[in-house]
Each structure stands twice: as structure tokens, then as C-alpha cells.
Amino acid sequence: MDILSDVIAVTRTGQPRSHKHEWRAPWSQEFGEVPGAAGFHVVLRGSCWLVQPGRPAVELREGDVVLLPRSPGHTLTDRPPGGEPQATGSQTVSLCGAYELDPARVHPLLLTLPETIHLPARLGIDLRLAVELLSAELTDPGLGSAALVPALLESLLVYILRTWFDTDECTTGWAVALRDPVVADALHAMHEDPAQPWTVAKLAAEAGLSRAPFARRFTAAVGQPPLTYLTWWRMTVASQLLRETSLPLAVIAGKAGYLSEFAFAAAFKRQFGLPPGRYRRSAFGPSDGGVHEQETDQ
Known part of the structure; x- marks a missing residue:
């Protein structure tokens, strides 16, 4: 049996949600806390900063993926706190969304994930391909897109977690158990x-x-x-x-x-x-x- 597949199968509920955003500098977008969900952002074009209260700001570049397993309140913006804004009119395109989780069945593997998982674009060819396929469906929907997008979003979650468990930073919690x-x-x-x-x-x-x-x-x-x-x-x-x-x-x-x-x-x-x-x-x-x-x- 595949432990990761089991974890996702018993935990998820409903359909994953997503939305494609296009911003031009200067810009800033707040995202409220979403209890019972895992949030994510994928930078499809340009760059931005992820800002969370009490945590260092994280620069996100084109192709980067970030997973917030407990979907806390946070902000995406064109500049770090106190930093210089991007050039006026600079474009950033991102895919934002959330996976609904059943709080009564959340697997311990997910509970031990860090607050923020940042995966740079250079990690994982499978992850990049999943992002590209999802971006293409959202940019130019065609026949079957309504079925494809949720399936691609679920595939993206698997690739995010698989890529994270393969990184050198993942050395605690269930990473130890699975290795x-x-x-x-x-x-x-x-x-x-x-x-x-x-x-x-x-x-x-x-x-x-x-x-x-x-x-x-x-x-x-x-x-x-x-x-x-x-x-x-x-x-x-x-x-x-x-x-x-x-x-x-x-x-x-x-x-x-x-x-x-x-x-x-x-x-x-x-x-x-x-x-x-x-x-x-x-x-x-x-x-x-x-x-x-x-x-x-x-």
C-alpha cells in the first residue's frame, strides 16, 4: 500500500478550489485564515513575496510553489515589508487555492508538516509538469476542463508532498518514519x-x-x-x-x-x-x- 495515497484519500473532502490571479505593481492581497483547509500558491509568471505575521517574508519566483498546510492568514505582495516595490506595471500571475480537509480524519503525517512549505521551481520535474498542465487548463479551458482541473489540483498536492519528503530539509516527523x-x-x-x-x-x-x-x-x-x-x-x-x-x-x-x-x-x-x-x-x-x-x- 502507498501510505501517502492513503493519507490523502482519508483526509480530503469536497473538491479542491483554485483561482488564477493577475496583478500589476504596486499590489498587495490579503488571504484570511481558512480553518480545515490546506492552502497553496503557485507563481506562474513574475515574482512576489509571501508575508505571514511573526515569520520572515519569503520571496516567491516564477515556478515556485508554496503549501500552507493549516492555511493561516497571510499576504501576497509585490514587495517585502519595508522594501522597494516592483517597477510600476510589472505583472505577477499566480494560482491560489485550497484543499478541504476533514478535521476529524486529518492524518498525523499532515499534522507534522511545517507551517510553510516552499518549493523552488528548480525542485522536481514532475511538480513543474503538473504546474504547467494546470496553468494551461486554467488559461485556455477546453472540453473536459471541469473534470481535469480538480484531478490536476489533487495531483499537484501529491507532487508537492512527494517533492517535500525528498528534500534535505525534511528530516523530522513522518519523513523519518517513511524512510x-x-x-x-x-x-x-x-x-x-x-x-x-x-x-x-x-x-x-x-x-x-x-x-x-x-x-x-x-x-x-x-x-x-x-x-x-x-x-x-x-x-x-x-x-x-x-x-x-x-x-x-x-x-x-x-x-x-x-x-x-x-x-x-x-x-x-x-x-x-x-x-x-x-x-x-x-x-x-x-x-x-x-x-x-x-x-x-x-
């Missing part, structure tokens, strides 16, 4: 088959290490013990199935590694604050006939 073959093997095993009755000993054997050293290594890299992460992942997978399918609760419980529907319901309520049946109805609405079934809200 550590022992931890990565255990994560892949859990993601590939969350219903398996995993124990620390079984996961350690899967990763080729004895139990105690494995548990210490996994916890240090991931930030939580193996079985704590496993439970979180199982519940996250279950919540996705509840929101996106009409599978019976008993089937979802089995896919989450629970033989008993009642044990599954209790574990689910501990994590999400709602029993699974009510959680599902809150997503689909009471009139959706596709998800009604005989169940109790344990």
Missing part, C-alpha cells in the same frame, strides 16, 4: 490489512525486528505506539466507509478488525464522540434510503 524500512514495513502492513489481528510481536516480525526495539523505534518515528496508531487507522478507515458506502455495520466492523459489532461501536464512539449509526446519518441525512438498515446506536 525507516522497519517502521515503513509495519505501516504498510497495517494499511494493507487493518483487519488483521495485529500484535506488537506480529508487527515486529513483519518488520524484521524483535518486539521491544521495534516498539521504541516505531513510537519515536510516528509519535505514538504501534497499536495506538493501528486503532486510530482502523477507526479512520471505518469512518470513511460509513460516510462513503452503504455497507452494513457488521461488514465495516469486520474490515476494521472487530469480530463484534458492539465492540466496534464502543471503540468508534470513543474516537469520534458518536456511535457509528448516528455518524453515518449525519453524513447522508435521514432521508437517504441507501444507508438505512437495522442497527442500534450503541
Whole structure:
């Protein structure tokens, strides 16, 4: 299983949003905080500065990409604070947008990302190609653009994160976990088959290490013990199935590694604050006939 693909699949919700801006100096544009979203900017032409309260201003040049994983309030402008403006009439074109994230299912990988990820244009040929394709669709829309643009935006997010994890600056958090073959093997095993009755000993054997050293290594890299992460992942997978399918609760419980529907319901309520049946109805609405079934809200 591809951990990064799993992370994005369970976290995102709705369609990514984007807008192409064209500015001529002098200019400045404020962007408010967007809770529950990850914001991004791509400089398609010219240059500008990213200004955030309490942080050094960042110069963005043509082809640069910046991801703001928690979408804080910030400003794009033609000059650094206290600096000289660009020549009057100088043009800057940028693509700005946001990815909606489900706050109840945000993966720890995304939570450990830095406040600002700046990727200069020189990094990642795949990232540059994604930017060029997206820019072309937005500049000259054609047949199928309505389907292509959201797909390209989602591809851009994958390329941004992949490029970031390949940089020398990315040396903490989940970058360590994904680069550590022992931890990565255990994560892949859990993601590939969350219903398996995993124990620390079984996961350690899967990763080729004895139990105690494995548990210490996994916890240090991931930030939580193996079985704590496993439970979180199982519940996250279950919540996705509840929101996106009409599978019976008993089937979802089995896919989450629970033989008993009642044990599954209790574990689910501990994590999400709602029993699974009510959680599902809150997503689909009471009139959706596709998800009604005989169940109790344990």
C-alpha cells in the first residue's frame, strides 16, 4: 500500500478550489485564515513575496510553489515589508487555492508538516509538469476542463508532498518514519490489512525486528505506539466507509478488525464522540434510503 495515497484519500473532502490571479505593481492581497483547509500558491509568471505575521517574508519566483498546510492568514505582495516595490506595471500571475480537509480524519503525517512549505521551481520535474498542465487548463479551458482541473489540483498536492519528503530539509516527523524500512514495513502492513489481528510481536516480525526495539523505534518515528496508531487507522478507515458506502455495520466492523459489532461501536464512539449509526446519518441525512438498515446506536 502507498501510505501517502492513503493519507490523502482519508483526509480530503469536497473538491479542491483554485483561482488564477493577475496583478500589476504596486499590489498587495490579503488571504484570511481558512480553518480545515490546506492552502497553496503557485507563481506562474513574475515574482512576489509571501508575508505571514511573526515569520520572515519569503520571496516567491516564477515556478515556485508554496503549501500552507493549516492555511493561516497571510499576504501576497509585490514587495517585502519595508522594501522597494516592483517597477510600476510589472505583472505577477499566480494560482491560489485550497484543499478541504476533514478535521476529524486529518492524518498525523499532515499534522507534522511545517507551517510553510516552499518549493523552488528548480525542485522536481514532475511538480513543474503538473504546474504547467494546470496553468494551461486554467488559461485556455477546453472540453473536459471541469473534470481535469480538480484531478490536476489533487495531483499537484501529491507532487508537492512527494517533492517535500525528498528534500534535505525534511528530516523530522513522518519523513523519518517513511524512510525507516522497519517502521515503513509495519505501516504498510497495517494499511494493507487493518483487519488483521495485529500484535506488537506480529508487527515486529513483519518488520524484521524483535518486539521491544521495534516498539521504541516505531513510537519515536510516528509519535505514538504501534497499536495506538493501528486503532486510530482502523477507526479512520471505518469512518470513511460509513460516510462513503452503504455497507452494513457488521461488514465495516469486520474490515476494521472487530469480530463484534458492539465492540466496534464502543471503540468508534470513543474516537469520534458518536456511535457509528448516528455518524453515518449525519453524513447522508435521514432521508437517504441507501444507508438505512437495522442497527442500534450503541
